[in-house]
Amino acid sequence: MRRNRAAAVSATALLTASLVLGSASPAHAVPTGCTTWQEGYVVYSQCTGGTGTQAAWASGVHVNPMVGWIEMSGPRVGVGEISSVNFRGTVWYRGTTLYD
DSSP: OHHHHHHHHHHHHHHHHHHHHHTOOOOOOOOEEEEEEEETTEEEEEEEESSSEEEEEEEEEESSTTTOEEEEEOOOEETTOEEEEEOSEEEEEEEEEEEO
16 A cells, blocks of 8 residues: 555656656747837838747727727737738837747
8 A cells, every 4th residue: 555655656746747847948039139110000020030930019099089099910920021010090009029
């Protein structure tokens, strides 16, 4: 009986350790050298270095006053590619969302 309990405790500890080590993520590698710009109603973002993906985002007041404040994101793209979002209204804030 004592032997079975020791084996169960050992197996549980091994399983817990493998879950912790197995779920450990590698060092976060995010895009670098990112810029955001706007031309008319379109917000763009591009990153020139690092790894991972990025997306342009914008928030502000929609052209339809009944809609009010909105936030929109463009597609996730890789380093060197340009993400864009067509914002229908007045952009108050814009930026780049970084993903690893």
